Each structure stands twice: as C-alpha cells, then as structure tokens.
Amino acid sequence: MNDIDEIVKGIYLKEPRAIGRAISIIEDGDQRAGALLKQINAKNIQESTILGITGPIGTGKSTIINQLIAHYRKQGNRVGIVAIDPSSPVSGGAFLGDRIRMMRHAMDKDVVVRSMATRGKQGGLCAAAAAAVRIMICSGCDPVIIETVGVGQAEIDVVRLADITILVLAPGVGDEIQMMKAGIIEIADIVVVNKAECPGADSLFMELENVLHQRNCTVCRVIAREAYGIEKLAVFIGVIDKERRKSGQFTNKRKQTRETEIIDYAIEMMRDELRRRLKEYPGNYTGDPRTIARKLIDDICIAELDTSKRNCPEVFL
Ligand SMILES: Nc1nc2c(ncn2[C@@H]2O[C@H](COP(=O)(O)OP(=O)(O)O)[C@@H](O)[C@H]2O)c(=O)[nH]1
Ligand SMILES: [Mg+2]
Incomplete structure (x- = not known):
C-alpha cells in the first residue's frame, strides 16, 4: 500500500494525522495531490453543510465559531473548521489568538481545525480550501465552518464555497460601510450583530434591518462571549x-460552485500552456493579437486530440 492509500484510509478512519497530512499535500501543491483528490469522493458530500463565517477582524467570529462548535458537539455532530489566515504581520497575533480559543476543543477528536494562509496563494487558495473542506467532510464532519476575514477578492471567493454565509459585525469594530461596498453583505444569508451588550449595537442592528429588510436576510443579535443568541443563530442556520x-437551491448552488471551480482550473491550465506556447511563438507577435490568440487556442485543441492523458486535479464539492 503506498502512502496515499494509507492517508485516504486514515481520513475515513478520522485520524487527525492523516487529515492534516492530506491537507498539507494539497496546500503545498505536492505532485501526489491529484492522486489523493481522486480518492476523496465521499458519497455524503451533499449531506454535510458548509457554513461561511466572515466579517472584519475583531468582531467575534472565532468566539461565535467556538460557541457553534459547542452547540453542534452537543448534538453529537463532528465539526470541521477551516480558518483562512490573512497572514499579514498585523494579524499574526489574531491568528495565534484563534488557536488558543480553539483550545477549548483541542482535546476533542471530533473537532477538526485547520488554518490556511492567503499569502502568495491568491489563485490556489480557493481550490486548497475547497479540498480541505472536502477532506473534512470525508472524515465525517457536518458542518464544516470556513472562517475568513471578509476583505479582498480571495476571501470572497472562499466564502462562495459555503452553502450558508454569516456576516459578523460588531459596534465600533471594522468599517461596516466598507463591508457593504465590498459586496460581502450581498452574499450574506444571516448578519450577526455581535457584542450586543455594547453601546452602538442597537443602532447598528436597526441600520442593518433597514438596509436588509427587502432582502431575504436575517439579522440577529448575539453576545458570543456569553453564548447569548447562539441557539437562535443555530436555529436560523438550520431553517x-x-x-x-427542500427547494433545490442547495443543489443548484453546489452545482454553480462546481462550475466556477472547473472553469477556474481550466483557465489556470490554459494560462500555463498559453505562456509556454507564446514563448515558442515564431516572430514578435506582430499582427492582430486576437488572431494570434485564436491560433494559439486552435493549436492547443489540435494537440489535445493527440494526448489522452492530462493531469487534471479534481476539487469538486
Ligand atoms: N464585549 C464583547 N466582546 C466580545 C464578544 N464576543 C467576542 N468578544 C471579544 O472580541 C475580541 C475579538 O474576538 P474574536 O472572536 O477573536 O474575533 P475575530 O477576529 O472576528 O475572530 C475578543 O477579545 C473577544 O473576547 C461579545 O459578545 N462581547
Ligand atoms: Mg478569528
């Protein structure tokens, strides 16, 4: 048995080391990644729910996640968490803080936590995060929670992997208006006003209800530190x-995510191939760029007919 088989077996047996190694193989772009992903095909992939929790740093996302973990564990569910670390020097401390807070569940084998860095991985992050989610689902996690700071395109892309997106805001923390501009608020299914005991929470709540009342988006008040509002939040998520x-929206959204992922992969593969071919292109690319582009693509298509075997990673949810 080669070690990929070993790792795959370990994932299904819920072995933390196998799960950790599998995610590293994907994250590092290890050449065994393709072989590994081919074997990660959980029949239950549609049964698990993926939650995306996003919002500015310091609003209480990790605290809420800890409370949600406790909630789902009480129900007997195994929970996975993929924390996307913005990896800026400033957030180094916040990330460490996350780990410490998660320690509450550190001894629990049915809580799988993994953080991933965004640094230098804009393109590949989404695929790696999707793979990590999938590996966790294969190991029996339901739900899998993705935590991300909702800034930048990379994070928005990651949030799109989620079936249900929760935006966490808090009075006096972060720039709410900026979040709205960033479009995160557009994809939120639930908006949480955390730190509801703090001054400014009520006006933030009312402001959000005003903005969101035309949309099918729930706003709820939470005091994560005291677990206040967590049960209600979990009920909203469940509903x-x-x-x-029931309506088929779930399957449709998964299908859409899958399509986007396939197209991303195809473009990525095309880009590499085009660069390579362009280097070998005779002349100085004089003439109409569109015509040259067409010719390059036609050449690839002809070459493709001759090669039946292509290395095609599969990261589908
Ligand atoms: N006052 C108050 N502080 C909270 C509450 N929930 C979390 N915090 C604090 O807010 C800070 C940031 O929380 P954290 O969960 O790390 O936020 P994240 O950056 O969004 O993950 C921590 O010091 C928490 O203890 C709350 O309900 N009320
Ligand atoms: Mg956090």
Whole structure:
C-alpha cells in the first residue's frame, strides 16, 4: 500500500494525522495531490453543510465559531473548521489568538481545525480550501465552518464555497460601510450583530434591518462571549439549510460552485500552456493579437486530440 492509500484510509478512519497530512499535500501543491483528490469522493458530500463565517477582524467570529462548535458537539455532530489566515504581520497575533480559543476543543477528536494562509496563494487558495473542506467532510464532519476575514477578492471567493454565509459585525469594530461596498453583505444569508451588550449595537442592528429588510436576510443579535443568541443563530442556520435543501437551491448552488471551480482550473491550465506556447511563438507577435490568440487556442485543441492523458486535479464539492 503506498502512502496515499494509507492517508485516504486514515481520513475515513478520522485520524487527525492523516487529515492534516492530506491537507498539507494539497496546500503545498505536492505532485501526489491529484492522486489523493481522486480518492476523496465521499458519497455524503451533499449531506454535510458548509457554513461561511466572515466579517472584519475583531468582531467575534472565532468566539461565535467556538460557541457553534459547542452547540453542534452537543448534538453529537463532528465539526470541521477551516480558518483562512490573512497572514499579514498585523494579524499574526489574531491568528495565534484563534488557536488558543480553539483550545477549548483541542482535546476533542471530533473537532477538526485547520488554518490556511492567503499569502502568495491568491489563485490556489480557493481550490486548497475547497479540498480541505472536502477532506473534512470525508472524515465525517457536518458542518464544516470556513472562517475568513471578509476583505479582498480571495476571501470572497472562499466564502462562495459555503452553502450558508454569516456576516459578523460588531459596534465600533471594522468599517461596516466598507463591508457593504465590498459586496460581502450581498452574499450574506444571516448578519450577526455581535457584542450586543455594547453601546452602538442597537443602532447598528436597526441600520442593518433597514438596509436588509427587502432582502431575504436575517439579522440577529448575539453576545458570543456569553453564548447569548447562539441557539437562535443555530436555529436560523438550520431553517435556511432545510428550506434550501427542500427547494433545490442547495443543489443548484453546489452545482454553480462546481462550475466556477472547473472553469477556474481550466483557465489556470490554459494560462500555463498559453505562456509556454507564446514563448515558442515564431516572430514578435506582430499582427492582430486576437488572431494570434485564436491560433494559439486552435493549436492547443489540435494537440489535445493527440494526448489522452492530462493531469487534471479534481476539487469538486
Ligand atoms: N464585549 C464583547 N466582546 C466580545 C464578544 N464576543 C467576542 N468578544 C471579544 O472580541 C475580541 C475579538 O474576538 P474574536 O472572536 O477573536 O474575533 P475575530 O477576529 O472576528 O475572530 C475578543 O477579545 C473577544 O473576547 C461579545 O459578545 N462581547
Ligand atoms: Mg478569528
């Protein structure tokens, strides 16, 4: 048995080391990644729900996640967490803080935590995060929670992997208006006003209700530190999940995510191939760029007919 088989077996047996190694193989772009991903095909992939939790740093995302973990563990569910670390020098401390807070569940084998850095991985982050989610689902996690700071395109892309997106805001923390501009608020299914005991929470709540009342988006008040509002939040999540599964919206969204992923992969593969071919292109690319582009693509298509075997990673949810 080669070690990929060993790792795959370990994932299904819920072995933390196998799960950790598998995610590293994907994250590092190890050449065994393709072989590994081919074997990660959980039949239950549609049964697990993926939650995206996003919002500015310091609003209480990690605290809420800890409370949600406790909630789902009480129900007997195994929980996965993929924390996307913005890896700026400033957030180094915040990231460490996350780990410490997660320690509450550190001894629990049915809580799988993995953080991933965004640094230098804009393109590949989404694929790696998707793979990590999938590996966790294969190991029996439901739900899998993705935590990300909702800034930048990379993070928005990651949030799109989620079936249900929760935006966490808090009075006096972060720039809410900026979040709205960033479009994160557009994709939120639930907006949480955390730190509800703090001054400014009520006006933030009302402002959000005003902005969001035309949209089918729930706003709820939470005091994560005291677990206040967590049960209610979990009920909202459960209701949305149930409704979407019943209406077919759940499957549709997964299909859309899958399509986007396939296209991203195809473009990535094309880009490398085009660069390579362009280097070998005779002349100085004089003439109409569009015509040259067409010719390059036609050449690839002709070459493709001759090669049946292509290395094609599969990271589908
Ligand atoms: N006052 C108050 N502080 C909170 C609450 N929830 C979390 N915090 C604090 O807010 C800070 C940031 O929380 P954290 O969960 O790390 O936020 P994240 O950066 O969004 O993950 C921490 O010091 C928490 O203890 C709350 O309900 N009320
Ligand atoms: Mg955090």
